Amino acid sequence: MLRHKAYKFRVYPNKKQQVLIAKTIGCSRFVYNHFLALWNEEYAKNKKGLSYNACSAMLPKMKQAEATHWLKDVDSIALQSSIRNLADSFSRFLKKQNNKPVFKSKNHPIQSYKTKNGNNNIELKGKCIKLPKLGLVKCAKSRELKGRILNATIRKHASGNYFVSILCEEKIEVLDKKIVPIGIDLGVTNFAILSDGRKIDNNRLTSKMEKKLKREQRKLSRRALVAKENGTILSEAKNYQKQKRKVARLYEKVVNQHNDFLNKLSTEIIKNHDVICIEDLNIKGMLRNRKLAKSISDVSWSKFVAKLKYKAEWHSRAIIKINRWFPTSQLCSACSHQDGKKPLHIREWTCPKCQAHHDRDINASKNILKEGLRLHAQNLS
Template sequence: MTIRQKSYKFRLYPNLDQRIMFAKTFGSSRAIWNMMLADKIKYYEETGKTLRNTPAQYKKEFPWLKEVDSLALANVQLNLQKAYKSFFNSGFGFPKFKSKRHRQSYRTNNQNGTIAVSEGKVKLPKIGWVKLEQHRQMSGTIKSATISMSETGKYYISILCESEVCPLSKTGLSVGVDLGIEHFAILSTGEKVGNERFLKTLSKKLAREQKILSRRALVAKKAGRKLSESANYQKQRIKVAKIHEKISNKRKDFLNKLSTELVKKYDIICVEDLSSKNLMANHRLSKAIGDVSWSEFVRMLEYKAEWYEKQVSKISRWYPSSQLCSECGYHSGKKPLNVRNWVCENCGSCHDRDINASINILNEGLRLA
């Protein structure tokens, strides 16, 4: 049994006063980030050194910062320091200024019970008790909470808890997983998991609504109105955002369920170390590759396997899994994508391309594990 951090995400239903307070906290967090970043840049240009500023230094000049949760502003400072550290250590990317178009969120910490969940409500600093839809039970000690607002105007809270996680019982089984587009996952057991194609399913509806959105933007422009002041444009923008949200939610649900099922069933899961960024350079396949979210699926497998003391074995992306015969190991060379079945020239075995690849992934993954 090990101590792990696990987050629980629920939808919030704040009243009018609470929505106003959330908006103030979102805006203050964004403002303090931009002010601190601007001062850091200016100070570095003048002195060549890094400015160590804090949110408290701005509260005298901007007293409205005192109205919101101080821990939310303190977390902004920590996030900015982390962004600077990542830039100087790994060149990850220089911190950027935030606008209202960015994701609206803030994080606060639990100090002596300032965050609590009871009877379908959550207590938050400076906000009070907010109604939430608690669809599952939480366990462990609450460490922090992140409150966010989606593009469609929905409020969510992600509560981070620290709790003991019991390892899953060992099954003695291992599996190789070949990720694809025609089928999302092909297992070495011969099972094929279908590709739900969430984006393609709603692509016609999305294209239609986006076309209407473009027209309304053009009408607002001709009338000399800002898009933020155009009611028709904003209504249509929310319609488009709801479709994107539906696609994202369905995809996350599918990936979570499949990854959990595999971790429960198998002790060792062998997958390829794919680079989705490089694969998406193929413009014919980029949309389909982006829709399947292989990297997110592998990430889920890895953290769930770590939680429950299972193992994910990743093989090299250059390993010729589809070119080797899983029976005799004969290397038959590269094959075009339209070849789905082939016969080994050495031993005569007839192979399904994807199942053969998943068996080779399993064998190589077990060797590395």
């Protein structure tokens, strides 16, 4: 089955390439904001907006105009992609699928542009990647690309690091049927508790780095105050910008560690289980709890569930979500007796009916599995 799969690599552009990347990002942002302003005017008049073709036809004239002739210096496909992104965003807005598009800011921590593959102008060559206008850029290639390259997105992070994401169309092989269902109870103390009795430790990556982050952020605040006292704008304050990149690198390290952990765990579960049962958690609602919000955001449940979903779709696995109000912690997984609601500090309990002793979380994951299999059988019939 043909699927779209992205490969992300770190790239090391030279000074000349860095200048061209910055130029392309700036021009792409300018084109996006320029046409968004025109789009908003049209929408205010007739509630419809412009079209991709209408905006695309204006672009050559902008390149010829004296005020904006510098648009010719960058990758033309990147500029067309900006208009395409705007058209798609406005189309979703008109269908009430997302909010109205907003203007792009040059102060966003991640700056990027997208270009398409045509006549093999995007390809990996040894330890380099060939990109339109940039030529060969040094690349940390960690794996081989499979399938046909569709496009590439070049990103510059606030840390000063550059990355390229290459989207490929490739054939994803369906994994062998395991016929081993699993129930997963997501937690805070342990990241995931599986119905087979395993508990996956929560690495608490953000909290481990918290002291270091606080120290470096205090330095950043002090340097901002010094720049203000000296009458220097922050974009020109070298010490502030240097410290800002240092803080960004720390955050980037945490994000990379999180993604590595989530990718490995989701892949292992998908490989070994064909039916995965999880709770349909109201994570947005749970984040309103001031006592738990920080811990919940640290464990990244939403990202984990999203990764499980797309990997399950790739490999023909079933993800079954059970109702968030199903009493997973109240039912005895051995005899199904409902023992009533229990406060969070009670981690173990004994069923008054069958005398089975339960670990609260493992018992919940077993109940999730039972209910999930019931719903799965119902869907198949």
